[in-house]
Amino acid sequence: MLRGPAARPLAGRHALVTAGPTFEAIDPVRGITNRSSGRQGYAIAEALARLGARVTLVSGPVALPTPPGVTRVDVESARQMLAACEAALPAEVGVFVAAVADWRVDEVFGSKLKKDKGGPPALTFVENPDILATLAASGPDRPKLVVGFAAETDDVEAHARAKLARKGCDWIIANDVTEPGVMGGTENAVLLIAKDHTERWERASKDAVAQAIAQRIAEALT
Ligand code: CTP
Numbered sequence: 718m719l720r721g722p723a724a725r726p727l728a729g730r731h732a733l734v735t736a737g738p739t740f741e742a743i744d745p746v747r748g749i750t751n752r753s754s755g756r757q758g759y760a761i762a763e764a765l766a767r768l769g770a771r772v773t774l775v776s777g778p779v780a781l782p783t784p785p786g787v788t789r790v791d792v793e794s795a796r797q798m799l800a801a802c803e804a805a806l807p808a809e810v811g812v813f814v815a816a817v818a819d820w821r822v823d824e825v826f827g828s829k830l831k832k833d834k835g836g837p838p839a840l841t842f843v844e845n846p847d848i849l850a851t852l853a854a855s856g857p858d859r860p861k862l863v864v865g866f867a868a869e870t871d872d873v874e875a876h877a878r879a880k881l882a883r884k885g886c887d888w889i890i891a892n893d894v895t896e897p898g899v900m901g902g903t904e905n906a907v908l909l910i911a912k913d914h915t916e917r918w919e920r921a922s923k924d925a926v927a928q929a930i931a932q933r934i935a936e937a938l939t
């Protein structure tokens with residue numbers, strides 16, 4: 718086992734990680750959300766902490782324990798997640814793993830909608846802020862390394878590369894969620910898309926993928 722500075726290459730660095738889904742309320746008892754166990758983001762937070770980073774984990778609602786050595790900030794909605802991320806800056810690296818709901822209802826009902834009041838409600842949606850794109854464009858406060866995730870069902874590399882450009886981040890970690898066992902499972906098969914190259918990583922446990930990502934982040938920052 719490595720000891721001393723080599724074992725903790727991220728000592729003194731602050732890492733911001735988002736994980737889990739967001740939950741967007743419709744009324745006091747209902748809402749819309751995304752499918753996300755939070756496992757991959759939590760594993761990355763844990764791996765970064767193991768390498769010595771001070772880690773702020775901004776988390777949507779998940780059923781996972783806080784990883785050792787990680788400061789967790791619980792949020793529900795995308796707007797709360799953005800505010801918590803902005804409050805956590807500055808950070809040397811931002812890793813945006815959360816499955817953020819792209820839309821929320823434009824007006825949250827203050828009391829429970831009743832089904833006997835004239836049929837299904839007509840909901841109108843508005844777009845949520847893009848947390849990754851906002852932080853990637855945050856001027857002097859921008860983390861040196863901004864890493865996004867992309868869960869895709871087809872043309873994985875092309876879609877992910879387009880996202881890299883659109884969101885102004887440095888890397889996209891892309892995965893094909895049609896791969897059996899990835900969504901909600903313990904394994905992941907990812908591509909690392911950087912501005913000038915693509916790497917195809919072997920299928921591995923989410924913990925092993927997290928450790929590899931943390932290691933690559935340490936190399937990029939040191
Ligand atoms: N993301 C974010 N805030 C949002 C939407 C997405 O921070 N409102 C981040 C995710 O955490 C992820 C990356 O952006 O790191 C890509 O998310 P994804 O849902 O794949 O991208 P979208 O731009 O929302 O595109 P689409 O869902 O249409 O594929």
Ligand code: CA
Nearest residue numbers: 816817818819
């Ligand atoms: Ca999305």
